[in-house]
Amino acid sequence: MVDAVDSKSTVVKHVPVRVRPQAPIFSCVSIVQFSLITFCAALLLSIIHLNAARFRSVPLFPYRVWVSLAAGVSVSYVFLQLLPKLAQSDAVLTANGGSAEVAKYQAFLIALVGLVAFYGIEKVLSKAAREFNPEKLIAIFWARVGLFACYNIPIGYLLQYQLVYNGLRGLALYVVAIALHLIVIDSALLRGHNGREAKMARVLLAVGLCFGWASSAFNVLSEAMLAAVLALLAGAMILVVLKEELPNQNESHFPSFALGAFSYALLLIGL
Numbered sequence: 001m002v003d004a005v006d007s008k009s010t011v012v013k014h015v016p017v018r019v020r021p022q023a024p025i026f027s028c029v030s031i032v033q034f035s036l037i038t039f040c041a042a043l044l045l046s047i048i049h050l051n052a053a054r055f056r057s058v059p060l061f062p063y064r065v066w067v068s069l070a071a072g073v074s075v076s077y078v079f080l081q082l083l084p085k086l087a088q089s090d091a092v093l094t095a096n097g098g099s100a101e102v103a104k105y106q107a108f109l110i111a112l113v114g115l116v117a118f119y120g121i122e123k124v125l126s127k128a129a130r131e132f133n134p135e136k137l138i139a140i141f142w143a144r145v146g147l148f149a150c151y152n153i154p155i156g157y158l159l160q161y162q163l164v165y166n167g168l169r170g171l172a173l174y175v176v177a178i179a180l181h182l183i184v185i186d187s188a189l190l191r192g193h194n195g196r197e198a199k200m201a202r203v204l205l206a207v208g209l210c211f212g213w214a215s216s217a218f219n220v221l222s223e224a225m226l227a228a229v230l231a232l233l234a235g236a237m238i239l240v241v242l243k244e245e246l247p248n249q250n251e252s253h254f255p256s257f258a259l260g261a262f263s264y265a266l267l268l269i270g271l
Contacts, residue, residue, distance in 0.1 A: 035217045037168070038159040041175050042213035045156075046206040048179045052186035053198070067187070068253040070180035071245040072260025077177040078241055080268045082234045086111055089227035089234075107231040114235025121147055122243075145201045148189060149208030151240070152182075154233040156212025161226060173267060181237075181245070188244040 048055065090107035125140050125147075155178055162171040186205075190198045221229065246252075 034160065034163055037171070038163055038213060038216070041159050041163075041171060042156055042210055045175065045179060045182065046209055049182055049186065049206045049209065050202050052183045052202065053190075055183050062253075064253045065256045067184055067245075068256040069260040070184050071241075072257040072262075073177055073264040074181050074184070074241045074245050076261045076264040076268070077181075078238055080265055081174075081177075082237060085230055086234050089231045092223055092227040093231075107227060110228055110231035111235035111238070114232040115239045116235075118147075118151070118236040118239050119243075141197070142201075144189060145204055148185060149204050151233075151236055152205055152208035153212035153215070154229050156209040156214075157216045157229065158233070159213055160216035161230075173264075177264065181241070184245045185240065 086107050090105070093106035093110075122144075125144055128136060128140050159171065159174070162174045166174070182205075186202065190201055
């Protein structure tokens with residue numbers, strides 16, 4: 001707001017002045033560095049995806065120990081990273097307008113849509129799989145693989161986001177949580193499938209991850225769209241963690257679960 005004085009009178013007029021916010025400036029070098037670092041992270045996660053079966057058969061640790069450890073890390077990530085980010089996304093979406101009542105819950109509504117949609121698709125596929133039609137079972141298997149490949153796209157996209165907003169440490173913690181998350185998903189998704197089918201499925205899952213990274217490198221979303229993507233992923237991930245990663249009573253090992261949850265929590269809060 002500036003004051004303008006009329007030359008013919010002593011009346012002071014207040015003239016509003018609009019100031020455009022300055023956009024962040026990134027040098028070519030920093031963009032290349034960011035892309036190279038996140039490419040390495042995407043490559044590492046893809047390698048873990050392609051070799052998930054080997055990671056599951058660690059000689060020193062029984063299956064129920066490491067799967068409980070991974071579940072603890074994922075639950076800690078959901079509560080200490082995803083839910084706070086969801087609140088931040090809600091603030092971003094609210095600032096970008098919308099109905100006064102609806103705007104306050106936009107991110108949470110998007111997360112709810114992600115959770116319900118993912119659960120609904122999984123429910124339909126599971127119900128169809130109970131018919132025991134061999135041809136239909138194969139189609140359902142590939143439909144589930146396609147669903148999780150789509151699920152991997154925002155995971156890959158957010159690698160760039162983690163580096164830009166949380167730095168190398170934030171990216172490293174994200175990669176650790178996602179790597180364990182993907183290994184457990186692989187175990188649940190490809191259980192009972194071996195050989196060529198499993199290899200092709202893992203390739204498709206890795207392609208989804210790399211496609212997400214490539215999208216972030218060449219197509220930067222607006223702040224509001226990024227918040228919406230984060231909210232959608234949060235809803236789907238909460239369901240996947242609770243449904244696929246929390247082992248049942250026979251396969252669980254509570255000390256490992258607690259160790260994974262609290263160790264990762266300490267890392268996240270910087271202790």
